[in-house]
Amino acid sequence: MTNSNRLTAEQAAQISIPAHATDGEAVLIRATRPQDAETILDLYPEISTRSLYMRFLRVIDKPTLKQVQRYTNVDFDIHLGLVVLYGPEQKLCGAGRIIRTKPEESIGELSCMMIDKMQRKGLGRLLVATLIDQARAWGITEVVALVHPQNGPMLRLFKSLGYPCQIVWEEGDYMVSIDNRLPPDFELNPPYQKTPASA
Numbered sequence: 001m002t003n004s005n006r007l008t009a010e011q012a013a014q015i016s017i018p019a020h021a022t023d024g025e026a027v028l029i030r031a032t033r034p035q036d037a038e039t040i041l042d043l044y045p046e047i048s049t050r051s052l053y054m055r056f057l058r059v060i061d062k063p064t065l066k067q068v069q070r071y072t073n074v075d076f077d078i079h080l081g082l083v084v085l086y087g088p089e090q091k092l093c094g095a096g097r098i099i100r101t102k103p104e105e106s107i108g109e110l111s112c113m114m115i116d117k118m119q120r121k122g123l124g125r126l127l128v129a130t131l132i133d134q135a136r137a138w139g140i141t142e143v144v145a146l147v148h149p150q151n152g153p154m155l156r157l158f159k160s161l162g163y164p165c166q167i168v169w170e171e172g173d174y175m176v177s178i179d180n181r182l183p184p185d186f187e188l189n190p191p192y193q194k195t196p197a198s199a
């Protein structure tokens with residue numbers, strides 16, 4: 001992709017993509033806005049200790065508004081932040097981001113979170129797939145993520161997105177690396193299939 005058709009920070013801050021959850025409900029994936037901070041803060045009681053641990057890889061207390069604002073008042077040159085809005089009420093139920101150290105950096109680190117009661121509706125997959133896809137237009141050719149070894153859903157999700165995906169053990173966690181130079185190709189990169197247990 002040439003620099004002229006690269007997604008700019010201004011365009012990234014306007015991302016708004018309609019989709020559907022696996023239960024058929026309408027979903028909107030849009031760029032994070034500063035006004036989302038209080039809504040996100042109010043969601044923390046709806047997130048289990050386990051989910052928080054899988055996201056932050058350590059025990060965390062409920063954050064302050066100022067801490068949440070680090071995720072919502074962002075510079076879209078280095079921080080591609082998206083939220084998931086579910087149903088006709090557009091309830092914010094998840095958020096994710098890819099960050100890079102500087103605007104010209106081609107490696108970005110992904111993290112994401114869905115509130116527990118909205119998990120397993122295909123929203124995590126939509127969010128992660130959209131983040132990676134938009135990040136490619138934004139100049140990211142490699143997406144990395146540190147994943148807890150007990151986070152099977154996240155590891156399976158990464159392995160089934162249709163990208164070349166490498167997973168290496170790194171000091172107690174898995175470092176996932178997705179080759180994001182090309183759009184997903186499920187024939188070249190089929191989802192990992194579990195070998196059926198022999199009878």
Ligand SMILES: CC(C)(COP(=O)(O)OP(=O)(O)OC[C@H]1O[C@@H](n2cnc3c(N)ncnc32)[C@H](O)[C@@H]1OP(=O)(O)O)[C@@H](O)C(=O)NCCC(=O)NCCS
Binds near residue numbers: 055120145151
């Ligand atoms: C990981 C996470 C984002 C997945 O979100 P989600 O909305 O539940 O994901 P989806 O519904 O799109 O499901 C993705 C895949 O994981 C599987 N999955 C999701 N939750 C699962 C669970 N608890 N047990 C087993 N499989 C699960 C789904 O079956 C699905 O696979 P499929 O599409 O092949 O059927 C969500 O569980 C979460 O926020 N976890 C806590 C935070 C976290 O782990 N963040 C990632 C840090 S890098």
